[in-house]
Structures are given as structure tokens and as C-alpha cells.
Amino acid sequence: MNYEYFSVKNKTVMVITMAFFLTLCASIFAQNQNPTDSLETIIRGGNYDEANKLNLLKQLSVHHPNPEKKLAYANELLTLAMALDSTLYISAAYLEKGNALFQKGDFSLAIDSYLEYGKTTGFEESNEEIVVIYGTMAMCYEGMGDSKMAIKYYQRAINIPEIEKDTILLATNLENLGYTYLVLKLPDSALIYFNKSGLLFKEINHEIGLAYNLANKGAAWAQLKNFEKAELNIHKSIETLEEYGHHRALCDVLIESSEIYFLNEKFDLASEFANRGLDIAKANNFKPQISAANLQLSKIYEKLETDNQSLDFYKDYIVYRDSIRNPNSIQEIANMRADFEVSLKQTEVDLKQSELDLNEAKVILLNEQKSNQRLLILTMVVILGMTGLYYWNIHKEKRKSDDLLLNILPKKTAEELKENGMVKAKKFESVTIMFTDFQAFTKYSHTLSPEVLVRTVDYYFSKFDEIIEKYSLEKIKTIGDAYMCAGGLNSESPDHHLKIVKAAFEISEFIKESKFSDLGEMAHFDIRIGINTGPVVAGVVGKKKFAYDIWGDSVNVASRMESNSQAGRINVSENTYQLIKNEFHCEYRGEIEVKNKGLMKMYFVESSKVTSVINDTQIKPKSIKKTTIPI
Incomplete structure (x- = not known):
């Protein structure tokens, strides 16, 4: 039961952080906020000059308090801005789309939108704006459980010189960075940043900031088993949170206090603080806090050997837990074989x-x-x-x-060649083929020396090879900057269509991360990915320099999916969509004219449905306890 308690507790921080950052973003990006009701009335009634529609949509996407509507207006703005080739409004649409997805908890998609915003502006609008975006992207990565990337973006945010002019912004990013180390069970490192942020909050006499800072310090001292300092910091935090009516954070801190008393074997005080947190949570219908308080009380009464009460609280914990989250999926990892x-x-x-x-x-x-x-x-x-x-x-x-x-060659084909000296061509009824292609490769190839160009292609394709091998897929060939692989040529891989899509996501993520890596003289690229499933014929061609290859209309369709894709997107055919639709969220693009093929249905693969469930349920309770400061 102890493990599950900490599992829940570590998911209780980021809601406060998100509330703060969204308030801060609103103050930076929308300082002259106008009521959205009147703007919506104008849009619905058509009482506006058509030339002013872009600005109306921008205002609605910036100011709308409902994240679903905010996202809808941002998407409408993006479509219209692209049609009119307005770079200014395209960048604004990507920015507000990222903010809306962040509010909804769709962290992966939010990061994609922020990166698209960066492409259109080069992150050159204002240093203060970059600080907020980097801080928000850090929280997205933290919400997805990627602490390494979260630390990377928090560090970027606090190292931008302009941040020194905004004490609250700097203090908040330092506080969040400290909390990331706290989640990693590195309390000494966490306290370094908490002490820095605490001094800044004290400098500007920001009482709420100090309250959250004290709560974080208390949690760090608890990890270091210094319960006296932990109690002192958290009790000071409770007084301020009560005074200012920050009830959700107050619940979290009360439960944290209960855990400190529990570890210090002061079970009466542990029960008192947990019950107090539970009462406040119930009064405000804070389901994650109700769940955490019930689990804490169950653990306390189990220690006191009052099993019936412990069981009652545990049942209530289960009820509220299941209402806010689903079980975590376990990401597939490759196992190394020892010799x-x-x-x-x-x-x-x-x-x-x-x-x-x-x-x-x-x-x-x-x-x-x-x-x-x-x-x-x-x-x-x-x-x-x-x-x-x-x-x-x-x-x-x-x-x-x-x-x-x-x-x-594939293993079975190689064995056939060694045994018979030749390989018979074979027909496979269901093979999934993937093509990737670097965007604007030709332009870069003219600006790079031959040595650097070869080094660049080798850098990317070597990583592609690792990903393909991880999913037991077959690399077919490379043609210039195009990379071709397939799944299903091995009869032992009936789920080849799912493996191909997972590999495509990893390749896309690698390309995105490479943009923020120092590659020296080597170039950064965007990538298009296309996938199709269908029958193929496979065989070996050549005698002295033989090569394994596949042929058929399915291969041509996969190539067309790639050429009709977009930068950073995974475009799949109708055949592949029917096979993966139960596992992945896909966006229907409609029927698109394809060279020599006519109209073909196409889909963008957006995310795994398992990942989406986690984004909608798991991540939100995970983000309930991070002690940052709402303005």
C-alpha cells in the first residue's frame, strides 16, 4: 500500500502549476483582454468586415476561457491564415493551439504546436514570451513523465537574460525546476532551487509565492528525514494558504503534513491532518485530493491495526481514484541479451x-x-x-x-540463400510499408560539403536503423534521403502494422529532439512519413551484388502517402487506418488527388489511444501538487 500512496502523491502537483502558468501566459500574451461573449456574438452574427475575421479569431483563441472553444477558434484561425498565407496569424494560431492543448492536458500535441510556432517565428517574438513557452513545454514533458526533457526546458527558460526583469517569472521557473528534482528523489538538488526562488519571492514580498515555496521545502526536508524542519515549513505554508483561501493547495499540503507525521510515527496528528484535508476536499469536490486523503487514512488505520476503518477508507479511495484515472500503460522496452x-x-x-x-x-x-x-x-x-x-x-x-x-536479408531469406544458393520470390498478402523523406533536402545538399552531407544522412539513418531493429522490422533500402522499411515479411509478426506506426512516432520524436541538439556543421531537417498496408512480392535481385527488395502497388501507394504527407506528420492509407484505428487516434484528411492513382482517402495518425486516455485522466491527477504561484 505504501508504493501506491507515493504513486498517487507524486501525481498531485501540476494542476496548481498549470493554473499559475496559464494566468501568467494570459497576462503576457493577452494583457488587454476583452470579454469573449461580445466577440462570439459578432462571429456568429457575421457582423464584421471579412478582412477583420483573422483578428476576431485571434482574439477569441487568445482570450476564451474554455479550452475546447479556445482550441476550435485556434484551428479555424490556422486554416484561414494558411489559406491567406499570413505568417503572422499562422504563428499566433500555433501558439494559442498549444496553450489550449496544454490546458486540456494533451501535452504531446501541445509540444508539437509550440514547435510549429517556433518554426514560423524562430522564437524571436520577445524573450519574455520565450520564457513562458519554454516553461510551459517543460511542464508538458513533466506531465508525460519525461523529467530529463523537463529539466532541459526549465534550464533554457531561466537562462534567458530577459527573465531577470520579471522576478515572478524567474522565481516560478526556479520553483518548478526544484520540484522536478523533488519528484526524482533528489531533495538536495531541489533545495538549491527552492532557496533561490524563496529569496526572490521574499524580495518582492509575494506571500502566496512564499507559501508554496515553504510547502515544497517541507516536502524536501521530509525526504531528507529532517521532520522538524519539514513540519516548521509546512505549518507556515498552511497558515498563508488558509488566509488567502487556496483550498486545493491547502488540501495537498495537509496530506503532505499527514505523511510527515506518519513517517515520524505520530499517528494521531497524521490522522488529524489527513481528515482535515479530506473535509476541505469534499467541501470543494476536489476528487484527486479526496482520493489521496482516503488512501492516506487507510494507511494510517492499517498501521493502527483497525482493519475495518482502513478498508472503508481504501474503498473510498478506489471509488475516487477510478473516477479520475485509468491504469497506466507500460511502454515497450527492448531487452538486451547477455553472452x-x-x-x-x-x-x-x-x-x-x-x-x-x-x-x-x-x-x-x-x-x-x-x-x-x-x-x-x-x-x-x-x-x-x-x-x-x-x-x-x-x-x-x-x-x-x-x-x-x-x-x-531477412533471416529466413538468408538461410534459404545459404542452403539453396538462390531465393525464390514470395508473395505476402499483408505487409506494412513505411517511407520517410527529409523536407528541403535538395536545398541543404547544395549548401553542405559532400563530407558533411554524408555525415548528416548517416547520423539520422543510423538512429532510424536502431528504431527499426527495436521493433523487429526490415530495412529495405535507402534512396538518397528517402528511407524505406517494412513489417510483415516475417510471419512471426502479425502486429506489424502497429509496430510500424510506433516506429514512425519514435522516428518523428527523434527528428524533433534533434532540432534542439548542437549538430555542428550538420543540418537539421523536418521529415515526412507515409505508411500503407497491402500485398507485395519480395525477392533477391542480382548475382554478385544482390539486394533484397519488395514490389507491388502497395509499395507505390506507401510512397504516395509519404509525398502527400506534411512535415512532422504520419500519413496513412485507408488500408492501414482500418488496421490501426482501434489503437490510434487518426484525423481523416478526406480524399486527396494522387498522381496516377486518382482520389485516395488519407489519415494523419495523431496519437496512441492508450496515451490519449492517460492524457485525459492519468496526467491530470498527476499534476495536483506542484507548489507554484497563481497570480
């Missing part, structure tokens, strides 16, 4: 060989006077050694040949 037994066997062989060499030396010494026998023995040893070396070299070269063959 331990082979190493042991090799050691055994080496020892035996050493013993054999020693015995041979003894024989030679004992028969020094028998020159004929010694010569015979030496001759036999040389012959045996040369024979052994000969066969060892043959075995070594055979292994090299086999490894090279497996790099070129």
Missing part, C-alpha cells in the same frame, strides 16, 4: 588450452635427449596448430559472412 554462458564456455576452453600447452612443454623437456621424438612432437604440434588456425579462420570468416548476409 554470459558463451563467456564461461570460452574461459573453460582457454583453461584447457593452457593445460595442453603446459603438458606439451613438459613432454619436450623430458625428451630433450630424444631428438627424433622431440622433433616429431614439435612437428605434430605445428601441424595441429596450423590446422586449428586454419579452421578457426574459416569459422571466423563464415561468421562474418553470415552477419553481413543478415544485415542485407
